[in-house]
Amino acid sequence: MILKVSRFSRRNKVEPWVSFVSFPQGTSRQLATRLLGNKANGISIKRATIEQVELNDVPPTKRLKTYSMEQGKVLKPIG
Numbered sequence: 001m002i003l004k005v006s007r008f009s010r011r012n013k014v015e016p017w018v019s020f021v022s023f024p025q026g027t028s029r030q031l032a033t034r035l036l037g038n039k040a041n042g043i044s045i046k047r048a049t050i051e052q053v054e055l056n057d058v059p060p061t062k063r064l065k066t067y068s069m070e071q072g073k074v075l076k077p078i079g
Contacts, residue, residue: 001025002055002064003032007048019043020058021074022066035067041074 006018021043023032029052037045058064063077 001027001029001032002053002058003029003036004051004053004057005036005043005045005048007044018062020053020062020064022064024067024069027067032067035072036074038073040072043074 001023003021003023004018005021006016008016021032021036023035033045033050035041036043036050065077066075067073068075
């Protein structure tokens with residue numbers, strides 16, 4: 001499952017900040033949203049719009065982050 005997290009910053013209300021996070025197979029959307037709400041992940045979802053997307057909806061300019069259940073945090077792509 002891939003979640004698209006988009007939100008506007010307080011200063012920049014023109015271009016939203018967008019991030020794509022991939023979760024392990026079998027993770028529910030409700031659990032994934034709750035896990036993203038952890039401040040240790042660096043993703044503030046307080047004012048965010050979260051939607052479920054497919055892999056082909058991720059633009060080639062964006063890098064897909066993954067959520068590690070073992071470590072309990074979002075892992076940034078290498079490279």
